[in-house]
Every structure is written in structure tokens, then in C-alpha cells.
Amino acid sequence: MKPEEIRKKTNKIDRELLVLLQERMGLALRSKKFKETLCDPQQENEMLARAERLNLDLIKGTFTRRLLKTIIEETKRLQEEDRSLAAFQGEHGAYGEVAARRLVPDGAYIPCLEFIDVFRGVEDGYFDLGVVPVENSLEGAVTQVNDLLTTTDLKVIGEVKVAVSHCLLAIEATDYREIRQVFSHPQALAQCRNFLTRNKLESRPYYDTAGAAKMLARENPRAAAAIASSLCAELYDLEIIKEGIEDGASNSTRFLLVAREPHPDNGDKTSIIFTVTHEAGRLYAVLKLFADAEINLTRIASMPLRSDPGNYSFFLDFEGSDKNEKVAAVLKEMEKLTKWMKYLGSYPADKDS
């Protein structure tokens, strides 16, 4: 190995150590939700003793103990900070985390495998908040999430629109001319099709955009790059070869912030879900209430009811808080007209969108 290579490898190991530490801290914060007392001295001592016994010729037992002690102390300090646990679906660096960072600026961001894990985790109190995508400006509704909003009992307390800006990422010092294959979620690959064609790059579908970035950083496959957010470049120490590689109009995804309790203050936007009986003019009668009260609707979507095929639930977002008299009157009136109605919450609208 040349000195240059040795230096590179050392740097890579350092970064991996930090990423693993970050993961460890995340787990520690999650464990806080279960434990009554934060530290268990006996358990801690056992763990330290076991680590010390590891037969590593270059790492002395005393050093191991010192290092782990430092980590444990930092963990305790972090646990004492009152950080909200905000769960999102995907790996670290997913657009869900980009949204979470905007909605919950000082939170701890917890990746979840599936949307249902986010919902269940918040419901059961393992997480304080959840951040989920409801619709994309190009692709439409995220059906899984809309379904979960119907079936779970969480409240919407915020929203944010995240502009999806795809970046071509590669390991530092990769010669862009040698890139042949590009890993990403099929939807991201599709959104960058012209870019890939122009530069003669092959698409390699992967389960997640951030997952592709993570894999790239860890496995360093030959002649490969990934399409993901710029946050992934920071998290996995990848180089941005080109920003904004999506074709045509930029698209954005709207995320909702969900919690167990409704927003304490007056919001300026409200979301509800309802179903009506299969009779002529039923939906019209509901919409007419809003028209007559001059309430602006910002989203209307219909979703097939999984529990009742052939019937639909309707998602309605509109301007105004439920504490507003006009809105409250309409909602009261609505209860009579609908078969079922669920109030998701009033929350501050995303002013930047």
C-alpha cells in the first residue's frame, strides 16, 4: 500500500466510526423511552469488562475502557437533552429526513423501514413525532401514507413542501468519466432519465435513494454513482458531481408532521377525511358547504377504501383553523352529511411553498 492509499483508508475508517457512533446515539435516545432510570451501573460495568477482555493486540484494555467511558458519558449527556424523536421512512439522508430537519429543527431523526413503523412508533410512544409524505407534485398521492392516516389515530400538526433536487453522488475522487452505473430508487432514476441518457449511464434500481448513497459509501462498487439528496452527500461523505439533474420541471413532495396530540395553537390550515353514502349529490353537498362559507380548498383527493371495495374516502385540506367560527360551523354541518368523518388537525401552513 502506498502512503496515499493508507491515508485514504484511515480517513474512511474514521468516517465509518463516526457514522456508527451516530447510529449508537440514535439507539440510546430511543432506549430512553423505555427506561425509568437512565443508567444501570452494573450493566455498564459488565459491558466494559467484556470489552476489555477482547483479545485485540493493538488496543489495550485500559484504552478500551477509557474510550467506551467517554462514549457512555456523551450518550448520557445526549439523553438528558430534551430532544424530540422524529421518525421518518427511509435511510438517513432520505427526503423524509430533509423534511424532518425542516419541521423539527433540533430533533433526533430516526430512520424507519416502513411507513407503518413511523405511525405505530408514534402511536405507541416510542417516537414523539413522525414525518410522512402525502403527495408528490408529479407522482400524486402516496397511497400507503394516506391509508395509514385513515386507519391510525394520529393528528397532523405541521406540513412542509420539500423541493426534490436530485444530485449525482460519487465517492470522493471518482473520475466522472469512468462512471457507468447509477444506483437509486426507480422513481428518482425515472426523473433523471434524460440526464442518464445524455451521459450514457446505466440505471440500477435500488430500494431507496439514501440507501443507494449509503451502499455506495460502504461498498464502493466499481464505476458507480448514486442519485440522492444533497443531505446524503454530507451524511455519507460523498462528492456531488452535479446538482439538479432531474429532467424538466422540478417536483416537490409535501410532508406532514404527525403526533399523538393535536397542535396546541390555532393553525391556519386544516385536514379532514370523510366518506359519504353512495347517493347522488352527496359529495357535492359537502363541497357546497365550503363554497357557501367561502373557504378555500387546497387539496381534494379520493382513495379507494380498503375495508369497503367500491367505496371511497375523500381527503380535504382547506384554509383556516378549526377554532375559526366559520370553519367550526361547516364541520358541524358536515357531520350530518357524511357517513364517517375524521378530523386530522389544524396546523400552521408551510409559508415557503
Place this chain on the structure above:
Amino acid sequence: MKNLKLVARETQTGTVVKVADVEIGHDFIVIAGPCSVESEKQILDTAWAVKAAGADMLRGGAFKPRTSPYSFQGLGIQGLKILEKAKQETGLPIVTEVVDPRDVSWVAEFADVLQIGTRNMQNFSLLKEVGSAGRPVLLKRGMHSTLEEWLNCAEYILSEGNPDVILCERGIRTFETYTRNTLDLSAVPAIKELSHLPIIIDPTHSTGRISLIASMSMAAVAAGADGMIVEVHHKPQEARCDADQALSPDMFANMMTRLRPLKSFFNNLPPAPIGKKNLVKVRQK
């Protein structure tokens, strides 16, 4: 010149190459910036300075074809990213050189105009590649090339389906050593006579002397050129290449102040008929 099927002039109207809001072939346009991209600060400072003085586009090299392999070769893709940032901030479109056919599609992702340098004028594989890159091309004249050879190179690009070629006279080799090259200003009306493509001049590389740049720019306006490309560096004495021929922002601004009334003077003259030879051709049609 019988092989020139696509670049030859057949009517009075010339080609206008559109780059964002800039139209090359209409008015006298000015492309300014440093020889090479050295740092973000250098490019941004220079970009704001040339924009304030009235430049239409920003130039800067990320890939440099240098006489010596030991000279600074350019920042590569990092340089392109810096140029892209300057464009986002100042709104000036980017003109940058491409030297390797493998780089063309990548440079095209960042640049608005792809420049083919004098040393690569007859690099035919490169010409074919830029011919299908979907970006306008600034084709510099080879330093020992005839007009016919030059136009044949433009023909290569057009034949690949890219109609947007801007020719650039950048001086030719003569026995004169006081100037770096000799600016062949007669090429401007000659090209206008032979081709419909716009032509600009490069007073920097042709003279290699700061003191001659302003005069040659004025002469280019008078000769009917469609613009010029000139080297400006925010701190010329610190430039990593061609330090002794880049204008400072002040010198550039001064030159632009003097060019402006000259431009409007020539714009107000009755339009000159395009070369005698072509008028015959047009009549024959």
C-alpha cells in the same frame, strides 16, 4: 470551398445563435473572464466585475490545453461547478473550453457554450462530439489554419446536427514576434462573405499584449465582428496562467465605456451589403 454545404452563405440573413437572453449575430456581444478557473472567489469577483462593466457572458477554463505538461492543467469538474455557481449568482451564461471527447457530455451539463480551442480546431472526433452535444459551440480558428480549413471544421459540427456555431478569430502565426500572434481582422468581413455564421474576435490571445487589446476591440467593432472574447482577471498579477495578458476589471470597464459609443455609431450606419461575391450568388438563385 465547394465542400461547404451547410456553412456557406446563400442569403443576406446570417445565423443568430441564442444563448439564454444573449443573441450572437445581432449586436456586438462581449464574453469576458479569466483564462482559467482558479478559485470560487476569483470567478465570482471577476464575474460580478465584468457584469457590472457590461459583459454578456462569462468565460473561464476548467480544462486547459497548455503548451507545457507541467503548467497548471485546470481544476476540471471542480472548475465547472464554480462556473455554474457564478452563473446562478450573476446570471451570466458560461463559455468554457472542452478538450477531450470523453468530457463533452459532462461539460455540456454545466456550460452554455462549448469552446473548441485553437489547438483542437481540427480534432475531428472532438468536433463530432460537440456536434451532437446540444449546446452552441465557439470554434476558434487554428493558429495556422486557412479560412477554408476553419469553415470545414464548422461544417463538421453542423453536419452532426448542431446549427449553433460561433466562429472566433484568435490570431494566426506570422513572422512577427512583438505580438504573440497576428490578429487577422480581414477574416471578419471575409467570413461574413463566405458564411452565415457569426464571428467574434479574441484580442487577448492574438496580441498577447494588454496595451493592444482595447485598440483591437475597437477595430473589431469597425470590421463588423459580432463580438469579442477577452481575458479579465480580478487580480491579473496573481493569475495562474496568461498573467501578463489579462485585463484588470478597471481596464476592462474603461474599454467597455469607450466601446459603447462606437457600437451605437456603427449600429446607426446604413447596413453594408454583404460581400460582392455572394450578392452574385444570391442573384443567381
